[in-house]
Amino acid sequence: MGSSWKKIVLGDLLTSGDALLQTGPFGTALKAEEYTETGVPLISVREIREGVIEIESKTPRVDSTVTQRLPKFVLKSGDIIFARKGGIERNALITEREHGWFVGSDGIYLRLSDKYCSEYYSYVMRSPKVKKWLLKNCEGTTMPSLNQKILSRIPIFEPPLIEQRKVAKVLRAFDKKISLNNQINQTLEQMAQTLFKSWFVDFDPVIDNALDAGYPIPEVFETRVECRKAVRESADFKPLPDDVRELFPSEFEESELGWVPKGWGKGSLAEQVTLIGGGTPKRSNEEFWGGQIPWFSVKDAPSSSDVFVIDTDEKITELGLNGSSTKLLPLGTTIISARGTVGKLALVGCEMAMNQSCYGVQPKDQKSFSFNYFNLKHAIKTLQQNTHGAVFDTITKNTFDTVEAVIPPQIVLDAFESYSTVWLEKIKSNLTTSASLTKLRETLLPKLISGELRLDSPEVEQAKALVE
Numbered sequence: 001m002g003s004s005w006k007k008i009v010l011g012d013l014l015t016s017g018d019a020l021l022q023t024g025p026f027g028t029a030l031k032a033e034e035y036t037e038t039g040v041p042l043i044s045v046r047e048i049r050e051g052v053i054e055i056e057s058k059t060p061r062v063d064s065t066v067t068q069r070l071p072k073f074v075l076k077s078g079d080i081i082f083a084r085k086g087g088i089e090r091n092a093l094i095t096e097r098e099h100g101w102f103v104g105s106d107g108i109y110l111r112l113s114d115k116y117c118s119e120y121y122s123y124v125m126r127s128p129k130v131k132k133w134l135l136k137n138c139e140g141t142t143m144p145s146l147n148q149k150i151l152s153r154i155p156i157f158e159p160p161l162i163e164q165r166k167v168a169k170v171l172r173a174f175d176k177k178i179s180l181n182n183q184i185n186q187t188l189e190q191m192a193q194t195l196f197k198s199w200f201v202d203f204d205p206v207i208d209n210a211l212d213a214g215y216p217i218p219e220v221f222e223t224r225v226e227c228r229k230a231v232r233e234s235a236d237f238k239p240l241p242d243d244v245r246e247l248f249p250s251e252f253e254e255s256e257l258g259w260v261p262k263g264w265g266k267g268s269l270a271e272q273v274t275l276i277g278g279g280t281p282k283r284s285n286e287e288f289w290g291g292q293i294p295w296f297s298v299k300d301a302p303s304s305s306d307v308f309v310i311d312t313d314e315k316i317t318e319l320g321l322n323g324s325s326t327k328l329l330p331l332g333t334t335i336i337s338a339r340g341t342v343g344k345l346a347l348v349g350c351e352m353a354m355n356q357s358c359y360g361v362q363p364k365d366q367k368s369f370s371f372n373y374f375n376l377k378h379a380i381k382t383l384q385q386n387t388h389g390a391v392f393d394t395i396t397k398n399t400f401d402t403v404e405a406v407i408p409p410q411i412v413l414d415a416f417e418s419y420s421t422v423w424l425e426k427i428k429s430n431l432t433t434s435a436s437l438t439k440l441r442e443t444l445l446p447k448l449i450s451g452e453l454r455l456d457s458p459e460v461e462q463a464k465a466l467v468e
Contacts, residue, residue, distance in 0.1 A: 005159045005451045010110075011152035018113040021148040023084065024103040025073050030066065039063035043075065044104030045083040048090045051126055051175070053081075053098050062102050075101045078118040080110040080125055085145045088138050089131040093122035108146060117164035123171050124156055124449050128442065157450055166455050167448045170464060174441040177467040181430040186305040188423040195419060196374040199248075200408060204228060205240060206261045209250035218252055218259040247412050257404055265407035269379055270400035272407060273372065276333070276360035278353065279325030281316055288324070291317030294352035295326070298337040301344035307373070308349035308428045309335070310435060316353060326353040327360070332369035334361045334376055338395035342387055343380045347373050349428050359395070368413040370420035379403045437467065 013019035024044070035042065039061040047053050067074050075081065079094040084106050094101075094109070103109050110125075112118045124130060133154060138144040159167070198204040203221075207228050210217050217225055231237055239245070249262040257266055278296075281288035294312040302309050321328060329335070329348050337344040339357040347369070354360065363372040376383075386402045387393040408416075440463055447453035453460060 005157045008156060008158050009152065010154045010156060013112070013116070014152055018115050020111040021151055022072060022103070022109050022111070023148060024105045024107045025070060026105050029070060030062070030073075030105070032060075034062060034066055035060040036063050037061065040067065040101045041098075042102045042104045043081060043098070044106035045086045045090070046106075048081060048083045048087065048092050048107065050090060051092050051122065053092050053094070053101075060104075067100070067102060070102075073103050075099065075103055075109060076111065078112070080112075080118060080122045082108045082110070082125070082146060082151065084108050084147070085143055088144050088146050089134050091122070091125045093119060108148065108151065110151070115161065117161060117168055119172065120164035120168040120449070121156070123168065123445060125154075127445050127449055129446055130154060130156075159451060163451075163455075170448065170455065170460065171441060171445065173464065173467040174437050178434045178437055181434045182305070185307075185427045185430050188427050189305040189307055192370065192420045192423045193374060193377075195416065196371070196378070199412070199416060200371075200375070200406070201378065203252075203261055205245055205248040206250070206252065208232070208239070209245060209248055210252075213250045215251055218254075220259055221252075244415055247409070247415055257406060260406045261408075264409065266404070267407050268401045269375075269403035269405060270397070272364055272375070272405075273400065274362045274364060275397055275400070276327055276329065276362065277325065278327070278356045278358050278360070280355050281320035281324040281326065285320070285323070288316055288320030289314070291315050291320060293317065293321055293328070294350065295320075296335055296346070296352055296354035296358065298341050298344050298357060301335075301337065301346050302431075304345075304377075306427065306431055307347050307424060308431055309346040309352070310349035310428065310431050312352060321353055325356070328353055329360045330362075332362075334369070334373045335359070336361055336376060336383075336395070340392045342393050342395050343384050345373065345377055345380070347424070349431070365410065365413070368410075368417055370424055371408075371413050371416050374420075375405070379405070440466070 010019065014021060041047065041055045042060045042062055043053060047055055047059055075094045075098055077094055077096050077099040080091055081094060081103060082088070082091040086106070110121075112121060134146065135144070137150055137153065138146055139150070202224055207217060207221060207225055211225070211228070211232075251262040252259045253262045255266055260266065283289070293316050295314045295316045296309060296312050297314070300309055300312045316326070328351055330351060331348055333348040335346045335348060335354055335358050337357060338359050361372065361376060363369060382403050383395055383399055384393070386399050387395055388399070444453065444460065444463060448455070448460075
């Protein structure tokens with residue numbers, strides 16, 4: 001299979017007219033004053049992730065006057081866009097969703113003719129071998145960068161078009177399964193987040209009990225009361241089981257925090273948690289690094305919907321753990337980044353250590369781990385606003401004293417855990433599955449795109465069965 005594949009460089013396709021490389025517009029062509037809040041997104045290095053495009057609220061946009069004036073910078077479905085500076089090993093395939101968007105100055109896109117399967121070559125460009133080649137052949141040390149000349153020298157195989165499509169189909173099945181897991185995780189995390197807000201921010205069960213009992217409700221809850229009445233009258237309303245509703249009071253009482261459920265405690269976040277510091281084993285000691293113990297830093301923080309961190313880029317040894325101030329964090333601990341990029345959260349999905357720029361946060365009762373995570377997430381903005389430090393924003397132990405909150409009874413916390421833990425465990429299971437699929441895909445990828453592995457081999461057939 002692979003022995004007959006021709007080995008070429010990307011520049012051969014450029015010479016034959018079967019490919020085009022286009023660098024995004026520089027300041028002389030597109031000025032920052034032309035950015036708009038509406039229109040199509042402008043895609044640069046920040047938006048280019050591992051194979052996909054992710055836009056953010058701060059992603060600039062351009063309107064139709066720009067796209068009409070500069071049509072050669074408009075992206076089409078099937079283009080492969082590279083990060084030109086910074087994360088040069090990242091590139092992504094432009095899909096129908098991004099068709100018509102605009103390439104920024106920090107991007108270069110590759111457009112292939114119909115003689116080639118762009119999806120297949122997007123996998124080629126994300127293969128470990130090509131990533132390594134890009135990092136080795138880029139320009140600059142402080143800020144690695146690419147240009148069209150460098151990209152044209154990328155070595156590639158040229159299998160028949162039918163083989164390109166078959167390989168892309170196999171690899172796409174992995175991505176679809178991983179993407180589905182991500183979507184499920186987003187739904188599950190939102191369910192847990194919604195329940196937390198309903199119980200501990202909006203106090204919906206207390207309002208429901210007060211409405212049923214005919215007790216007065218403070219005016220501050222007037223808007224929420226009207227919302228609850230509408231929800232309770234809807235056809236699809238499902239009330240909490242009676243045994244759960246009975247855990248909540250039917251009245252509110254006034255406190256220094258405002259109106260809160262009657263009988264609930266009040267106190268600082270610091271009173272509800274135990275903080276654990278981290279550390280970094282000496283880099284100069286090779287015996288401290290390259291072990292089996294995950295070592296967390298802020299770059300390992302998961303997206304909010306993934307919640308858990310189940311692996312890290314760097315790992316340390318037992319000697320590194322015992323020879324530094326870092327500590328082994330048990331399952332369920334919430335990690336919060338506390339210096340520089342503050343407020344990133346992660347639930348520990350396996351025992352791990354962490355660096356000194358983070359805190360491990362554990363609930364005082366040692367069992368309300370889900371509540372602890374979402375309680376911290378709710379408090380993030382306040383913690384960020386109350387940071388210290390002249391050079392770097394820093395959350396200190398004193399910062400946790402500045403966050404005042406209600407403290408629900410343990411029986412209510414236990415009830416929340418019984419609901420949320422089921423959802424979070426499913427999230428962790430999906431993450432573990434996706435990690436295994438990603439590892440298998442990365443193992444198959446270089447073998448498939450080089451022709452080393454046949455598509456009808458037992459190894460490929462077994463892998464396909466996992467995602468079908």
